[in-house]
Amino acid sequence: MSERLEDIAIAMVADGKGLLAADESTATIKKRFDTIDLESTADSRRDYREMLFRSQDAMRNNISGVILYDETIRQSAKDGTPFVDIMKADGCIPGIKVDAGAKPLAGYPGETITEGLDGLRERLAEYHGLGARFAKWRGVISISDTLPTWGAVKQNAQALARYAALCQEAGIVPIVEPEVLMDGKPGTHSIERCYEVTELVLKTVFAELYDARVKFEGMILKPNMVIDGQKARKASVDEVAEQTVRVLKATVPAAVPGIAFLSGGQSDEEATAHLSAMNANFTTPWKLTFSYGRALQAAALSAWKGKSENVAAGQRAFTHRAKMNGLAAMGGWKKDLEKAA
Ligand code: 13P
Numbered sequence: 027m028s029e030r031l032e033d034i035a036i037a038m039v040a041d042g043k044g045l046l047a048a049d050e051s052t053a054t055i056k057k058r059f060d061t062i063d064l065e066s067t068a069d070s071r072r073d074y075r076e077m078l079f080r081s082q083d084a085m086r087n088n089i090s091g092v093i094l095y096d097e098t099i100r101q102s103a104k105d106g107t108p109f110v111d112i113m114k115a116d117g118c119i120p121g122i123k124v125d126a127g128a129k130p131l132a133g134y135p136g137e138t139i140t141e142g143l144d145g146l147r148e149r150l151a152e153y154h155g156l157g158a159r160f161a162k163w164r165g166v167i168s169i170s171d172t173l174p175t176w177g178a179v180k181q182n183a184q185a186l187a188r189y190a191a192l193c194q195e196a197g198i199v200p201i202v203e204p205e206v207l208m209d210g211k212p213g214t215h216s217i218e219r220c221y222e223v224t225e226l227v228l229k230t231v232f233a234e235l236y237d238a239r240v241k242f243e244g245m246i247l248k249p250n251m252v253i254d255g256q257k258a259r260k261a262s263v264d265e266v267a268e269q270t271v272r273v274l275k276a277t278v279p280a281a282v283p284g285i286a287f288l289s290g291g292q293s294d295e296e297a298t299a300h301l302s303a304m305n306a307n308f309t310t311p312w313k314l315t316f317s318y319g320r321a322l323q324a325a326a327l328s329a330w331k332g333k334s335e336n337v338a339a340g341q342r343a344f345t346h347r348a349k350m351n352g353l354a355a356m357g358g359w360k361k362d363l364e365k366a367a
Contacts, residue, residue: 027119027159031244032283034159034199037119038246039284039313042352043090045201047288047319048075049123049162051095058323064332068097076103077330077340078323079112084345088352091119093162093201093317099153110157121160121201122153124189128166137178140165140185143192150196160199162248163189167206169215169223169255183230187238194244201286201317203248204231209291213255221252221269228277242281248317249274250290251300263296267303271310280311287314289321294347295364297321298354305357315355322347 027037038045050058055074056066064070075098079085092113099122102108110120126142140163150161165182167174186202193200204227206220207213215223228249235242252269254261261269274285289297297318304314316322325347330340353359 029159029197031194031197031199031241034119035244035246035283038090038160038199039286039315040090042356043088044316044318044351044355045121045286046078046089046092046322046348047162047317048078048098048323049093049095050319051123051127052097058327059332062327062331068101070332071097072101072104073334074327074330074332075101075109077337078326078344079103079109081341081344081348082116084341084348085113085116085118088348089118091121091160093121093123094158095123099156099158114157119159120157121162122158123163124149124153124161125163128164131178131181134175134178136173137168137175138166139178139181143185143188146189146192147196150192150198154196154198158198160201160246161189161193162201162203164203164205167204167223167227168210169206169220170212171215171219174223174227179227179230183227183234186231187234187240190235190240190245191238194241199244199246200240201246201248202231202235203288204228205288205290206250207290208250208253209256213257215255215258217252217254217261217265217269220250220254221273224250224252224273225277228273232277232279242279243283245282247278247282247285248288249285251287251292253292253300256291263299263303264307266300267307270300271304271308274312275310278312282312284313284315286317289316289318292321294321294324295361298347298350298359299361301351302354302357302359305355307357313355316351318351322351
């Protein structure tokens with residue numbers, strides 16, 4: 027495969043494909059495993075990820091790349107085959123989460139700054155050696171009547187830009203993820219408020235990316251959709267699709283090859299329906315696809331329940347969601363297809 031950033035970015039958003047976000051930190055995967063009463067150990071995390079990565083139909087047809095966590099990019103399947111080799115054999119590009127998480131931002135109650143810039147150049151060089159060709163950094167933006175503050179938006183945008191420039195220097199495509207929370211506190215904001223905050227955040231992020239000399243052709247944007255808060259959800263699918271495309275057209279340069287959404291706590295079907303409606307109803311200069319964590323994995327996790335006899339059921343559930351989202355990336359998902367399965 028080509029090593030040019032532009033070509034890697036284009037492959038990440040190939041027709042009918044999107045990204046699997048399987049980069050839960052050790053703390054986050056423990057929370058996911060708690061929901062199925064499974065102890066989180068290096069072996070149980072390996073077994074879970076092996077189940078996903080060996081879902082060959084999904085990986086070949088609907089997944090362009092996988093975002094991994096530091097532990098996982100170094101891990102092997104039970105038979106000793108490195109995970110990176112398994113996904114590459116199915117044409118999937120390995121990626122890596124490189125941020126060190128969102129920490130309280132000094133002087134800004136209720137807001138966070140994402141850490142992980144110190145030593146990043148050296149870590150990126152190591153990850154490139156381990157096979158990663160793209161990376162992810164998530165900046166988290168609180169939303170309420172009074173938040174975010176300009177200071178928090180600016181500082182998170184600067185961190186994203188410094189990260190993205192270092193990635194491109196290392197031959198790694200940066201996924202730039204400024205997430206306006208839909209499931210944060212209080213979670214009661216309107217879709218109009220989400221539009222306003224998302225517009226400010228994206229305008230600021232692209233200004234900082236430009237100042238940091240990031241090449242838009244060699245990056246992928248991972249935004250939230252424009253949607254009302256999880257405790258106030260009432261916007262229709264068409265409304266979410268329309269407002270999301272509108273804010274992106276107002277803020278994202280056409281040189282960016284692709285936009286891959288996070289699911290952010292939407293139900294599996296909501297996340298799929300919203301993406302499909304955007305692709306079915308609008309023409310855009312960039313590809314619109316998925317980079318889902320929970321919306322691709324929730325059904326698989328609950329079908330699996332940590333038991334080896336359920337691996338096939340977990341793989342069927344994951345393969346189904348991957349296929350539904352692959353269709354949504356082309357605007358071709360229909361609700362009946364969910365029932366048929
Ligand atoms: P969700 O789709 O579960 O929001 O996760 C995507 C992700 O990678 C968040 O950083």
